[in-house]
Amino acid sequence: MSPADDYTALASSPASAAILTALVTSGPQSRVSLARKLGLSSAAVTKSARPLIDAGYLSELDATERTGPGAGRPASPLTVRADREFFVGVKLTGDELIGVVCDLTAKIRAVAHRPLPSAAVDDVLAEITALTGELLDGPDDYRGRTRRLGLAVSGDVDRASGLVRYSPFLRWHNVLLGKLAAAATGLVVTVENDVKALTTAEHWFGEGAGADSFALVTVGQGIGCGLVVNGRPVSGSHGVAGEIGHLSVDAAGPDCHCGGRGCVEAIAGTSAIVAAAGTGGIDDAVARARAGDPTVTAVFARAGEAIGLGIAAVANLVGPAHIVVSGEGLSAYDLFEPHIRAGFERQAFGAAADCPLSIRPLPFEEWARGAAAVSIQSRLVPLG
Amino acid sequence: MSPADDYTALASSPASAAILTALVTSGPQSRVSLARKLGLSSAAVTKSARPLIDAGYLSELDATERTGPGAGRPASPLTVRADREFFVGVKLTGDELIGVVCDLTAKIRAVAHRPLPSAAVDDVLAEITALTGELLDGPDDYRGRTRRLGLAVSGDVDRASGLVRYSPFLRWHNVLLGKLAAAATGLVVTVENDVKALTTAEHWFGEGAGADSFALVTVGQGIGCGLVVNGRPVSGSHGVAGEIGHLSVDAAGPDCHCGGRGCVEAIAGTSAIVAAAGTGGIDDAVARARAGDPTVTAVFARAGEAIGLGIAAVANLVGPAHIVVSGEGLSAYDLFEPHIRAGFERQAFGAAADCPLSIRPLPFEEWARGAAAVSIQSRLVPLG
DNA sequence: AATCAATACTTGACGAAGTTAATTAATACT
DNA sequence: AGTATTAATTAACTTCGTCAAGTATTGATT
Numbered sequence: 001m002s003p004a005d006d007y008t009a010l011a012s013s014p015a016s017a018a019i020l021t022a023l024v025t026s027g028p029q030s031r032v033s034l035a036r037k038l039g040l041s042s043a044a045v046t047k048s049a050r051p052l053i054d055a056g057y058l059s060e061l062d063a064t065e066r067t068g069p070g071a072g073r074p075a076s077p078l079t080v081r082a083d084r085e086f087f088v089g090v091k092l093t094g095d096e097l098i099g100v101v102c103d104l105t106a107k108i109r110a111v112a113h114r115p116l117p118s119a120a121v122d123d124v125l126a127e128i129t130a131l132t133g134e135l136l137d138g139p140d141d142y143r144g145r146t147r148r149l150g151l152a153v154s155g156d157v158d159r160a161s162g163l164v165r166y167s168p169f170l171r172w173h174n175v176l177l178g179k180l181a182a183a184a185t186g187l188v189v190t191v192e193n194d195v196k197a198l199t200t201a202e203h204w205f206g207e208g209a210g211a212d213s214f215a216l217v218t219v220g221q222g223i224g225c226g227l228v229v230n231g232r233p234v235s236g237s238h239g240v241a242g243e244i245g246h247l248s249v250d251a252a253g254p255d256c257h258c259g260g261r262g263c264v265e266a267i268a269g270t271s272a273i274v275a276a277a278g279t280g281g282i283d284d285a286v287a288r289a290r291a292g293d294p295t296v297t298a299v300f301a302r303a304g305e306a307i308g309l310g311i312a313a314v315a316n317l318v319g320p321a322h323i324v325v326s327g328e329g330l331s332a333y334d335l336f337e338p339h340i341r342a343g344f345e346r347q348a349f350g351a352a353a354d355c356p357l358s359i360r361p362l363p364f365e366e367w368a369r370g371a372a373a374v375s376i377q378s379r380l381v382p383l384g
Numbered sequence: 385m386s387p388a389d390d391y392t393a394l395a396s397s398p399a400s401a402a403i404l405t406a407l408v409t410s411g412p413q414s415r416v417s418l419a420r421k422l423g424l425s426s427a428a429v430t431k432s433a434r435p436l437i438d439a440g441y442l443s444e445l446d447a448t449e450r451t452g453p454g455a456g457r458p459a460s461p462l463t464v465r466a467d468r469e470f471f472v473g474v475k476l477t478g479d480e481l482i483g484v485v486c487d488l489t490a491k492i493r494a495v496a497h498r499p500l501p502s503a504a505v506d507d508v509l510a511e512i513t514a515l516t517g518e519l520l521d522g523p524d525d526y527r528g529r530t531r532r533l534g535l536a537v538s539g540d541v542d543r544a545s546g547l548v549r550y551s552p553f554l555r556w557h558n559v560l561l562g563k564l565a566a567a568a569t570g571l572v573v574t575v576e577n578d579v580k581a582l583t584t585a586e587h588w589f590g591e592g593a594g595a596d597s598f599a600l601v602t603v604g605q606g607i608g609c610g611l612v613v614n615g616r617p618v619s620g621s622h623g624v625a626g627e628i629g630h631l632s633v634d635a636a637g638p639d640c641h642c643g644g645r646g647c648v649e650a651i652a653g654t655s656a657i658v659a660a661a662g663t664g665g666i667d668d669a670v671a672r673a674r675a676g677d678p679t680v681t682a683v684f685a686r687a688g689e690a691i692g693l694g695i696a697a698v699a700n701l702v703g704p705a706h707i708v709v710s711g712e713g714l715s716a717y718d719l720f721e722p723h724i725r726a727g728f729e730r731q732a733f734g735a736a737a738d739c740p741l742s743i744r745p746l747p748f749e750e751w752a753r754g755a756a757a758v759s760i761q762s763r764l765v766p767l768g
Numbered sequence: 769a770a771t772c773a774a775t776a777c778t779t780g781a782c783g784a785a786g787t788t789a790a791t792t793a794a795t796a797c798t
Numbered sequence: 799a800g801t802a803t804t805a806a807t808t809a810a811c812t813t814c815g816t817c818a819a820g821t822a823t824t825g826a827t828t
Contacts, residue, residue: 012813012814013813013814013815014814014815015814015815030776030777031776031777032775032776032777040815040816041815041816041817042776042777042778043777043778043779043815043816043817043818044814044815044816045777046777046778046779047778047779047814047815048814048815071773071774071775071824071825071826072773072774072775072776072823072824072825073774073775073776073777073822073823073824074775074776074823074824075775075776075777076776076777211621212621213620213621225701227701227702229613229614229618229702230613230614230616230618232614234613234614234702234703235703236597236702236703236736237595237596237597237703237704237705237739238703238705238735238736238738238739239703239735240699240700240703240733240734240735240736241700241701241702241703242701243700243701243733243734243736244700244701246700246731246733247631247696247697247700247701247731248633248693248696248697248730248731249632249633249635250634250635250636251633251634251635251636251637251646252634252635252636253635258733258734259730260696260730260731260733261730261731262635263731309632312631312632312644313631313632313697313701314701315624316624316625316627316628316630316631317609317611317625317626317627317628317631317697317698317701317702318611318613318618318620318625318701318702319618319619319620319621319622319623319624319625320621321621321622346632346643346644346645347630347631347632347644347645347647349624349627349630349642349644350624350627350642351622351623351624352620352622352624352627354622355621355622396784396785397784397785397786398785398786399785399786414805414806415805415806416804416805416806424786424787425786425787425788426805426806426807427786427787427788427806427807427808428785428786428787429806430806430807430808431785431786431807431808432785432786455795455796455797455802455803455804456794456795456796456802456803456804456805457793457794457795457803457804457805457806458794458795458804458805459804459805459806460805460806
């Protein structure tokens with residue numbers, strides 16, 4: 001395999017893309033079960049898998065697990081060789097870089113943080129390069145088996161061109177981050193919106209693995225949502241999608257900076273909670289709520305319910321198979337969770353209420369893992 | 385072409401399906417422009433189009449329109465031969481059947497109505513057969529060129545198997561309508577949910593033609609919504625999708641029969657309007673509002689705004705390229721329209737507000753046309 | 769132990785559906 | 799008339815799948 005192949009996806013045909021996707025999202029499987037699941041002949045699986053095995057990306061598992069009713073040749077399931085290649089993922093925030101090294105199954109192998117004293121493009125590129133070096137040239141030497149870097153940025157990002165159209169926290173406009181970072185690091189770079197990246201990670205490697213439709217809701221400063229429908233991410237024709245934070249759930253609710261009224265974010269965003277609780281900061285609000293202050297407890301209850309209503313709206317409109325709720329705001333998980341569920345259950349229509357809801361806090365490295373997941377995906381299959 | 389071919393789709397390959405879809409949704413085009421748009425070689429278009437021309441489904445237009453800068457061989461655009469085949473569409477309501485004959489471009493050629501004195505399955509089948517006969521064996525003799533019948537039913541429908549799982553107005557449970565109607569009429573039958581059928585019609589033959597994502601909102605007894613995302617209809621993993629009527633937009637709003645509170649439908653559904661206006665019926669309410677009764681005018685204003693908020697939720701979450709608002713409720717179009725727009729514009733986030741909104745009343749035959757559109761689609765391309 | 773049935777996988781011939789490159793067709797401009 | 803330009807077709811080839819036949823590896827039966 002020539003170095004130039006690093007720039008193209010590993011899968012050269014629809015079949016091999018489907019095989020890689022199924023193995024990554026659903027774990028080791030025999031060729032026959034892959035064929036059944038993907039609607040292919042087993043001959044096609046054999047043929048498509050061969051070059052992937054030869055290149056070291058797949059391998060055969062020992063035929064320990066018997067599948068059938070006993071008789072017959074045992075299957076030798078195919079599996080992804082996790083340590084065949086490594087990927088760097090970096091999440092950019094306004095004041096910090098969070099970096100991880102992941103293997104092919106998006107398992108985090110190394111973590112590093114780095115403050116970001118300046119948001120000037122050149123400074124950020126220098127810090128990305130330094131962080132990448134720190135991760136790759138550290139005690140475990142990943143350098144030789146790492147060709148790709150994923151970046152996750154909040155804001156308006158064009159993944160195909162690696163362009164950051166607008167990023168509020170970095171105050172960037174139209175920065176060709178992909179090309180610049182590729183030049184600075186010598187790696188193949190993908191750039192994606194942070195929520196979409198996290199959605200990809202959960203859809204491929206997390207609880208949403210293999211689901212045909214899936215939603216990820218992030219709770220924090222803002223309330224965001226990534227959507228996967230019919231197996232494909234939703235981007236929105238006008239560049240807007242998943243704006244769950246600006247659904248209006250209360251006609252008498254507070255005005256929102258977006259011009260709307262009663263937005264979920266204007267009730268349940270971090271600053272809205274702080275304002276409503278009349279406390280100094282979110283940590284203070286959490287502490288007072290945990291101490292039992294009824295005013296502040298009510299603020300969290302109202303916020304949780306608003307989020308639940310927003311999630312119910314997602315369930316009613318697109319009907320995802322699974323919804324994961326997460327984000328830095330869920331460090332106060334215990335204060336939110338029952339009210340999110342209450343709001344959801346009240347407003348989810350009919351069978352939409354059957355949609356399983358996973359509500360859990362999210363380690364901050366997960367955002368960087370999301371960036372790596374996009375990079376892994378781009379390595380395995382064309383586009384996304 | 386043997387009779388058995390009537391059961392399979394006309395398109396035998398992805399390329400021919402793409403060509404038919406493009407010609408139906410975007411009108412006559414040269415082979416070269418089709419190739420560019422679809423990412424195919426022009427040789428592939430030539431080859432795929434040939435059998436469709438031979439079978440009489442496509443034909444070449446006279447090269448009247450010049451395309452290029454003047455020089456060069458003029459294009460002879462391909463076009464769908466609308467009268468090659470006809471399709472019957474029937475919409476089933478609780479007390480009436482509405483039937484149409486459409487040509488291949490979904491243009492309505494004939495219309496017929498028929499009361500439905502009984503909702504017993506056998507009686508409905510007899511009426512469908514009679515209506516179909518009336519349409520096909522009438523003054524224009526469509527019988528010889530019609531092989532397919534589309535049925536549209538409100539409720540829970542499995543298109544693939546032609547099963548009506550549950551239909552509230554007909555009080556049906558698990559009726560294999562597709563097989564039964566095929567046996568009764570001798571036609572190839574498709575069965576689809578009425579809102580989805582109407583969405584298909586607008587997405588293929590109406591204002592949403594060719595859009596990658598599209599939403600149709602119906603206003604009437606209930607408030608419904610059909611969604612197309614990434615070019616494919618959204619069905620919902622748990623069978624629920626597009627339930628815009630049960631988004632909660634007012635925390636202090638009325639309780640809804642669904643168990644929720646402040647649902648769009650509980651504010652803007654026909655019976656909610658009648659109840660809030662304190663009038664005898666919807667016609668009465670419309671009359672009083674048109675006469676300037678401030679109470680009733682306010683009821684319509686509030687209803688319109690609630691619908692607008694629901695539409696904004698769709699725009700914020702999935703970002704369709706175009707939204708069509710229609711339905712029998714929009715016979716009172718003038719009372720709703722400005723308030724729908726006001727609600728939408730207030731709550732649409734950022735670029736979502738750029739989404740064009742078409743608000744217009746809908747002739748009742750359009751529902752039957754929707755049923756025919758599904759049938760046409762099933763004739764042209766596999767699945768949907 | 770030998771055979772058989774069951775299941776997994778591989779192989780090679782074939783076919784469907786696309787590609788590229790060369791050719792033919794039809795027009796406008798000089 | 800000759801040439802540039804664009805459209806469409808044709809023929810040779812490539813790719814990627816299927817099908818059908820065979821091989822591989824096990825448990826059960828005789």
